[in-house]
Amino acid sequence: MQVGKQSIQFEEAPYILGSASIVGKKEGEGPLGDYFDVVGQDDKFGQDTWEEAESTLQKEAFQMAVGKAGLKKEDIRYLFSGDLLGQNIATSFGLMDYQVPLFGLYGACSTCGEALSLGAMCVAAGYADYVVSMTSSHFASAEKQFRFPLEYANQRPLSATWTVTGSGAYVLGKKRSKARITGITTGKIVDYGIKDSMNMGAAMAPAAADTICRHLSDFGRTPEDYDKIITGDLGTIGQEILCDLAKQQGYDISIVHTDCGIEIYDGKKQGTGAGGSGCGCSAATLSAYFLKMVQEGKYKKILFVPTGALLSTVSFNEGMTVPGIAHAVVIEHAS
């Protein structure tokens, strides 16, 4: 059912039947370390290249999530996945062997929200009994793609975020479970003219504010209707901007707001700057921590809002801005 200008409320809300998270060593040493399903001790995950390592993250996350849902890969009708690398190679090479029809996505670090949205739309409409929505990122493949070679050992400003090595996968279906996706709000591209690729939080915060306020308005809700409003990877600088912008639109979200990028690392101890980032940041953190809280009934209703910065090295080097996008997904406890 269409709600407001940008949202959908599902009449038969699909359930999250299983999910899995896999992360690298640094993420395992962070505050959420014990919650992840798998923590790799070698960030190459036994592969020769960083890109193959990231593919391995997707491969493992898919397999674990499907297994935890009590299904086999043949049961999965469609896959919704993407990553940060040029031309989605982590996804293509990671998921190829499963031979599941694939919808390739690109929403920068908002991809987990996009994948969950499209997956939920697909199941709720009866197009599939089971789908998998997932995404990944890897610190080293992202640095190579967007910034400097690791060997260059460049200094990072405090506003910079640290790309999470990790993947999160979600099996959606109609079979009852303890958590379901009841609605979505799909984001527009929002451009505040930020040109600093080392300050992604500031680039994405306006998009997060736009999607969250639009969501609350479309559904006629207040921030207090949620136990948590959880953005993807704004970090500490983006969080402040988000709360300010939302307040300007009449919503005080500061009490219920948190951010996967802030939760996943201990910034002071781990030297991760403003927080974690990357598609894998929100994908792994939701599965490992926030979804469990929903499943256990500690949270009744959360708004999950992965945030993406839409740039490439080409657009950046040509002097273009860094626009943002954010997609919101409502996840509710079911009993």
Place this chain on the structure above:
Amino acid sequence: MQVGKQSIQFEEAPYILGSASIVGKKEGEGPLGDYFDVVGQDDKFGQDTWEEAESTLQKEAFQMAVGKAGLKKEDIRYLFSGDLLGQNIATSFGLMDYQVPLFGLYGACSTCGEALSLGAMCVAAGYADYVVSMTSSHFASAEKQFRFPLEYANQRPLSATWTVTGSGAYVLGKKRSKARITGITTGKIVDYGIKDSMNMGAAMAPAAADTICRHLSDFGRTPEDYDKIITGDLGTIGQEILCDLAKQQGYDISIVHTDCGIEIYDGKKQGTGAGGSGCGCSAATLSAYFLKMVQEGKYKKILFVPTGALLSTVSFNEGMTVPGIAHAVVIEHAS
């Protein structure tokens, strides 16, 4: 309604309410030159960079398609779009100003099939009254992204294809029109181990064969049920491989098969090698030519199968293969 293993048949098939095509100078000089809505005389389309030029293609195609459907941008609930460039920058910067919620896609040159599939799923399920599905490519931005700088003037083998400068956009909705999308078959990634990035036709043909044969099997149809089966950008070499592979699976598609990459250029006169390629090739050719044939009733039913090669320069330089993917869309005449 789910059909077979990978397909959907729409109970309320969405209509194509308007479409538009815009191409560059070379495409305008080809056999289909007179059919395109706009032919640019300057491949930079008034911009400073090739990437901005490609963004302009998307911007113009969106506006024309929406106008031809008798709508305004505010009527479009969701946008499904992607391109070939790293991190979808042609899409992000091209469509940002319209402020329509965006699902960013990446399916290499199969993106038009992916966008039409997801757009049709969205409308048929009642999630939106109107959506736009679109994609683009640009010869110069693709050469820069995947091959050599234009200034290098490298020699091209005969198996190489020529990336189409162009964009095609489609407005889908429930209002009656002369063409509708009645079904889709979503492709899997198929990898035959091809490692030659100058022979994309060979890399993609196995995926096209897989999707087409699966489609015919899922729907219980024969090639003769279609007036045309139209692949995206296999070119002459890929066409031969496709027909052979389909025959091995018991389907002789050679009589009804054609390929947008073969139709768009006069290979001998224009020096375009094995044919056209790029997301814009199938997107612009469908809108300009094949869709018109369906709308006029000259074709009753076509199978449109854009084909994509899943590689990046990173994966290619690391010695990985070039897997393919293809998504099929059934378009039928409506009266």
